[in-house]
Structures are given as C-alpha cells and as structure tokens.
Amino acid sequence: xxxxxxxxxxxxxxxxxxxxxxxxxxxxxxxxxxxxxxxxxxxxxxxxxxxxxxxxxxxxxxxxxxxxxxxxxxxxxxxxxxxxxxxxxxxxxxxxxxxxxxxxxxxxxxxxxxxxxxxxxxxxxxxxxxxxxxxxxxxxxxxxxxxxxxxxxxxxxxxxxxxxxxxxxxxxxxxxxxxxxxxxxxxxxxxxxxxxxxxxxxxxxxxxxxxxxxxxxxxxxxxxxxxxxxxxxxxxxxxxxxxxxxxxxxxxxxxxxxxxxx
Numbered sequence: 001x002x003x004x005x006x007x008x009x010x011x012x013x014x015x016x017x018x019x020x021x022x023x024x025x026x027x028x029x030x031x032x033x034x035x036x037x038x039x040x041x042x043x044x045x046x047x048x049x050x051x052x053x054x055x056x057x058x059x060x061x062x063x064x065x066x067x068x069x070x071x072x073x074x075x076x077x078x079x080x081x082x083x084x085x086x087x088x089x090x091x092x093x094x095x096x097x098x099x100x101x102x103x104x105x106x107x108x109x110x111x112x113x114x115x116x117x118x119x120x121x122x123x124x125x126x127x128x129x130x131x132x133x134x135x136x137x138x139x140x141x142x143x144x145x146x147x148x149x150x151x152x153x154x155x156x157x158x159x160x161x162x163x164x165x166x167x168x169x170x171x172x173x174x175x176x177x178x179x180x181x182x183x184x185x186x187x188x189x190x191x192x193x194x195x196x197x198x199x200x201x202x203x204x205x206x207x208x209x210x211x212x213x214x215x216x217x218x219x220x221x222x223x224x225x226x227x228x229x230x231x232x233x234x235x236x237x238x239x240x241x242x243x244x245x246x247x248x249x250x251x252x253x254x255x256x257x258x259x260x261x262x
Contacts, residue, residue, distance in 0.1 A: 006137060006159055007104060007122035047177060052131060052184075054095065054173050059131060060086045063173055063186070066135045071164050072205065072216040076147055079203025080166050080258050083217035087170035089113060090187050094120075095174025098185040103178070111187050116225060119168060119191035121159050123184040131173070134184050139163050148198035158193050165192025166200035167260030169221045190225075190260040197261045209258060222254035226262060 053059060067084040074081065090113060097110045103124050111118040121138050138159035145160055146152035162168065165188070173186040192199065206213035212220035228234065231248035240252035250259045 005124045006141075006156070007124060008156070008158070048175055048182070049128060052128060052175050052182075054091055054131075054175065060091075063131045063135065063171065066132045067163060067171060068217060070135070070139050074164050074200065076202055077205050077216075078164075078166060078200035079205070080201045080208035081164070081205070081217055082167055082169040082221050082258055083214055083219050084168070085170050087172045087189060090118065090170055090172025090189050091174060092172070093118070094172050094185045094187040095176075097187075098174035098176040098183050101176060101178035101183055103181070103183055113189055116189065117191060119162050119165070119188035119193060121162050121186045121188075125182045125184065126180065128182055131184075135163060135186075148202070161199045162188060162192040164199055167221065167258060168192050190262070192261075194261045209256075211256070218258050220257045222250045222257035222259045224249035224253055225260075226250045229262065 050056060051059070054063070064084050064086050071078075071081050071084060093111055093113065097106055097120075100106070100110075103122075105120060105122065108117050111120050123134050123137060125134075141155070141157045141160035144151050144153055144155040145157045151157045167190050168188040170189040171186055173184070175182055175184045201208065205216035206218060209218035209220050212218055226249065227247040231244075231251045234244060234248055235251040240248070245252045
C-alpha cells in the first residue's frame with residue numbers, strides 16, 4: 001500500500017489584489033492507494049517512470065481529463081465553470097519546483113507566470129501513484145465542503161476548491177523522485193481560493209456561456225487581468241475611461257467571457 005500526504009493548500013494573495021486574499025488551509029490527510037510497479041525509464045525532462053512523467057501527452061491528457069470530470073460534476077451545478085487545459089509554461093514552473101524536493105509550498109516566486117502568482121496543489125507520496133489518484137486525493141476534500149460557505153467541519157478544503165475553481169483554466173504539473181518519496185506539484189492559471197469568493201456561481205451548466213459550451217464547461221475565459229479588486233463596482237458607474245481600461249481591462253473588454261475573481 002502507498003502512503004500519500006496532502007500538503008497544505010496554496011498561499012498568499014496576488015500583488016494588486018490587496019482586498020482579496022487566498023485562503024490558507026492547514027492540515028494533513030492520508031490516502032492509501034494501490035501502488036503502480038514499473039521499470040524506471042529516464043527521459044530528458046523528468047527522472048520518473050513514464051506512467052507519471054508529465055512531458056508525455058498521455059499523462060498531460062490524464063491530468064486535464066480528471067480535472068474536467070470533477071469540474072463538470074460539481075454539486076450543486078456551476079453556471080460558469082471553465083474547461084481546464086494543459087499549459088507547457090505552467091508545467092515548467094511546476095516541474096522546477098518539484099525538482100527542489102522541498103515537500104512544501106515555496107515563495108511566491110516559485111509559482112509566477114510573468115507577474116501573476118499562480119495557484120498550487122502539492123502531494124507527497126512514499127510510492128509512485130498515478131496522476132488520477134493524485135488529483136482524486138485533492139478532490140476528496142469535497143467531503144468537508146459546504147457550498148458556498150466553506151468547510152463544514154473545520155477540515156481542509158483548499159485542495160478541492162482549487163481543483164474546481166471556476167476560472168482556473170490552465171494547469172501544468174510536475175513530479176520528482178526525492179529519496180524514497182515522490183513529490184507531485186500542479187500549478188494553476190488563474191489562481192483559485194480567494195477569501196470570501198465561492199469557487200463558482202450556482203446555476204445550470206454553461207448558463208453563463210451559452211455560446212461557448214463544451215459538455216457542461218465554458219470555453220471562453222477572459223484573457224485580461226484586473227489590477228484592482230473593486231473593478232466590478234467601478235465599471236457599474238458607466239463606460240470605461242482610458243484610466244479604467246488600463247487598470248480594469250477584464251471588466252472593460254470582456255463582455256461575454258468568463259471573468260476570473262482575479
């Protein structure tokens with residue numbers, strides 16, 4: 001049997017989002033899973049067996065698919081859940097941190113995409129386990145979650161809410177063999193787990209994106225990032241000024257797209 005430990009979910013708020021901070025969820029849970037036995041096969045991009053090496057398209061697809069299964073099956077249903085996609089840029093960042101074998105979250109600089117701080121889920125395992133099991137371990141915190149208020153019992157929920165955060169639409173992951181353990185890392189663009197913000201909006205699947213829907217998931221993310229947390233309120237005052245377009249581009253230019261919390 002394999003001993004896998006979830007590492008506390010991701011950390012501080014993004015620069016420029018001073019009015020919103022990501023939740024800090026602490027605690028440890030253990031997952032016992034069937035181990036996969038395989039011959040070691042070295043690759044140029046990762047030093048683990050092919051079954052979990054994220055440079056392989058099949059592994060990337062596995063990670064994306066299990067995320068999307070969980071995202072389209074949230075209860076209650078989500079009106080604005082974006083479809084998850086693989087990002088090579090995000091994967092490079094995740095693999096770089098996995099290679100440190102830190103077995104913990106690093107500084108903000110360890111999960112930056114340009115000037116944007118990404119979300120992150122981590123797991124440490126004493127044995128090799130497939131990525132489906134890893135993401136499922138994070139998702140299992142659903143048992144502790146009560147929509148939209150948060151933890152129903154004081155136990156961790158941050159890994160679950162990051163997996164199903166509505167506006168996280170790109171994921172990249174890495175894994176490293178660290179002594180006798182394996183260190184799994186997935187990073188997310190855009191980040192989830194903003195304090196006081198539910199992980200998605202309640203409603204019929206795709207009701208927020210009727211013209212951009214793929215099997216209950218929206219396919220129209222807003223590519224812009226607001227600088228201010230109160231952009232929705234500022235936009236309500238009328239048309240966007242040049243100043244507002246500079247600091248609140250998401251709410252100025254995205255009229256039909258799904259706009260992230262930030």
